Amino acid sequence: MSALDSTQHDSTNIRGFYAYTDTLKGVFYGPGSVNTALPKLLDTLNGTKALIVTGKSLHDKTDVVKKVENVLRERGAYGTTFWEIGEHAPVAGIRKCIQALKECGADIVVSVGGGSPVDAAKAVIYFLQKDSGGSFLPHVAIPTTLSAAEYTIGAGYTEDNGHKVAVSDQRLAPAGIILDAELTLATPERLWLSTGMRAMDHAVENLYRPLVIPPMKVLCYQALADLFKYLPLSKADPSNLVYRQKLQVASWMSLWPVKFEKYSALGISHALGHKLGARYHIPHGITSCLTLAPTVALKAETASQEDKEWLAGALFHLRQPSTGSVEGDVLQLSKIIDKLVVDLGLKSTLAQYKVPREDLPDIAERAMDGRSDPTFPKVVQLLEGIYE
Incomplete structure (x- = not known):
């Protein structure tokens, strides 16, 4: 199946609501x-x-x-x-x-x-x-x-x-x-690139975030395309203002201002990042480098068909060929995210940040507001996978 054959990933969710935030001028x-x-x-x-x-x-x-x-x-x-x-x-x-x-x-x-x-x-x-x-x-x-x-x-x-x-x-x-x-221009390279991965975390998790409207998800696809393109270019040529401005706009597209009728949490990668960041002094950009790719891999197994289709659709916008199945395409997205983290020099482990291994179930529990969620054991396994 070619990258242009995306009919199997079409979404059927055509109901929703959109409004701007109240204050943005x-x-x-x-x-x-x-x-x-x-x-x-x-x-x-x-x-x-x-x-x-x-x-x-x-x-x-x-x-x-x-x-x-x-x-x-x-x-x-x-x-x-x-x-x-x-x-x-x-x-x-x-x-x-x-x-x-x-x-x-x-x-x-x-x-x-x-x-x-x-x-x-x-x-x-x-x-x-x-x-x-x-x-x-x-x-x-x-x-x-x-x-x-x-x-x-x-x-x-x-x-x-x-x-x-x-x-x-x-x-x-x-x-x-x-x-x-x-x-x-004065932003340290590691901070600049890792927060770019944070923006990618927004773009990816907005593809399966509840209440996100389809036009916003299309913006996320473009954000992903630009982040994949311009983060390596910015690393290679850090003084290039065109690349930096493109990345700032990509960050904007990844979390487009929207007025939700009720609160809508992003997803597991963000939830884990919030619990890891402050407690263990891990920068939020780095938490996304740790958790995003394995979270996407987990979604290939546990997400709804609708969410899998939105994730799989990212390959078309990244000019990547389809694997022939929705689940395979979601796993492929996980793999190329992980490769980008490596290529940007941002690969790390929880052990490097001195997170006690015995804390992993507690981190998962707090991220998921308890252990009743059937995916809780898999989230603990996810953390084990990025421990060392």
């Missing part, structure tokens, strides 16, 4: 776009004083934050910069950030960096609103990785006990997003 993209987009968003959102939320490394080791500060200063809208946001957004940093915002009197939040600053900014806005009972402050996200946290209505952060928790509200979606490839 615009996504601006292109190299250098921060210089023009940020002033436009300040005008649109009536922002007069901004708090920048970022991480220590980006603040101390690059000029990225200074560039954003300068744009705000030129508009007379710079308040202060809070740069104590750690990996997985520890709640202690969020508390300090709330105090910094109150002290400077900011009326708009600008996050700069990866998923942790973006999620921390959303958490700050959430807790401020809960305390005051007022409106949600507007948030402009300027991502420097490919993790795609800026497209969601949720904020994940880490409690003092090391457990990752989340809050969500439609009004937490950023009001503006700026995808400026120039600001990603």
Whole structure:
């Protein structure tokens, strides 16, 4: 069967609902776009004083934050910069950030960096609103990785006990997003490429995520095609802004902003990543490198026929020949994802991150909200398979 013969993978699910998120006013993209987009968003959102939320490394080791500060200063809208946001957004940093915002009197939040600053900014806005009972402050996200946290209505952060928790509200979606490839040049290679695999995790798991509409799944197919193409190219030529901008747009397509009528979780790979990340200090991009390919292989065995067909359909968009069966095509997708992880130099194991082997059943249990799910033993086996 040729790659063009995809009739057996046609989906029959033609019922659903779609709406934009309530708050998003615009996504601006292109190299250098921060210089023009940020002033436009300040005008649109009536922002007069901004708090920048970022991480220590980006603040101390690059000029990225200074560039954003300068744009705000030129508009007379710079308040202060809070740069104590750690990996997985520890709640202690969020508390300090709330105090910094109150002290400077900011009326708009600008996050700069990866998923942790973006999620921390959303958490700050959430807790401020809960305390005051007022409106949600507007948030402009300027991502420097490919993790795609800026497209969601949720904020994940880490409690003092090391457990990752989340809050969500439609009004937490950023009001503006700026995808400026120039600001990603300072992002370390491993972080850039691994968060690209995080975007791939979004694109793949959206193919079987409940309530995702077919047009969004087609965007995920294109996201997969671009991630497979441009991640190796970006690794080979890290200063190429075209490749970086293509990858930022692919990240956007992988988690297209959408208003769900009710909450819809992504899937096993993400659930495992959330439980592994904060507790064992594994970056979220790396958790996707660990869990995505084996999760797809598991889906070849356990998914519904509809979900298998959506996964199998990815091969057509990746210019890969069909194996002749839906299950075979899903397994083939798993194999080429794993090969990409290897080719990008991102292959690792749970043992390398010092995850105790005896913790694996507990990780699976927390990821699946208990052991009653019939696939629980298979998820434990999945973790065993990536242990060493």
